[in-house]
Amino acid sequence: MLTIIHVDNSRSDRLIWLCEELGLDYQIEAYLRDPETGRAGPRLKRLHPYAKAPMLRDGDAVLIESGAIFEYLMGRHGDAGLQPSPVDKDWPAYLQWMHFAEGSAMLPILLDHFQAAGMAGPPGESALAGMAKDGMAQLYAYIESVLSEQEWFAGDRFTAADVMMGWVVEVVLNRGEIEPYPAMAGFVDKMKARPAYQRALSRAAEATRTAKAG
Ligand SMILES: N[C@@H](CCC(=O)N[C@@H](CS)C(=O)NCC(=O)O)C(=O)O
Known part of the structure; x- marks a missing residue:
């Protein structure tokens, strides 16, 4: 049985969503963050x-890192058509977004989060604050330009790259920063309308209700 190690309000939400899209049988083992540190x-x-969420246990294999877990799951348990093949015209964009989600997109957002929490001196005053804001403006404009031209991140059809990037777009939404970006907001509507997303949301909420201390 596949086991998703889940931490409340975390990137493991995207793994639960992927398992629902793939129609896999899985269970969730949920842990709460330390209430003081959030760790x-x-x-x-x-x-x-390395103690990160998401984490996946499949027999003897225990993996961290969302993108690696996505590739592992689809490689070993079937991709349900969510992964373009290397000869597909959408493959280059698919690959890029799969890696972009954690390799590039989260950095400026996290820098801003930490500076706003006062971890880099008084919020808004450090060199880091400007760098984070510039990075976020560039990131949001780039995502918006792509989603204005096409339905999904890799092209005209839904792929696993949308599940990877979906969590990033949700962070933008939850930060209250999506309003100036109608194409990103439209992506959120399409994502939330997917039955697999809705099932994932309730499985994650149920898991968090019964979570153990981390
Ligand atoms: N790039 C990693 C990031 C993993 C990560 O930082 N997860 C956070 C939750 S969203 C976590 O486990 N935080 C707890 C901690 O760092 O102690 C991935 O996508 O899997």
């Missing part, structure tokens, strides 16, 4: 030395 606790460290 994963010692239980997660016992499961994997």
Whole structure:
């Protein structure tokens, strides 16, 4: 049985959504963050030395890193057509967005989050603050330009890259920053209308209700 190690309000939401899109049978083992630090606790460290969510257990294999877990799942358990093949015209864009989500998109957002929390001196005053804001403006404009031209991140059909990037777009939404970007907002509507997304949301909420201390 596939087991998703889930932490509340985290990137493991995207893995639950992928499993629903793929129609896989899986269970969720949920842990709460440390209420003071927001970090994963010692239980997660016992499961994997790097202690991050999402984490996937499949028999003897225990993996972290969303993109790697996505490739692993689709490679070993079937991709349900969510992964263009290397000869497909959408493959270059698919690959780019699959890696972009964690390799590029999250950096300026996290820099801004940490500086706004006062971790880089008084919020708004450090060199980092300007860098984060510039990076976010560039990121949002880029995503908006792509989604204005096409239905989904890799082209005209829904792929696993939309699940990877979906979490990034949700972060933009939850930060209250999506309003100037109608194509991104339209993506959120299409994402939330997917039955697999809705099932994932309720599985994640149920898992969080019964989560153990991390
Ligand atoms: N790039 C990694 C990021 C993993 C990550 O930072 N996960 C956060 C939750 S969204 C986490 O586990 N935080 C707890 C901690 O760092 O202690 C991925 O996409 O899997």
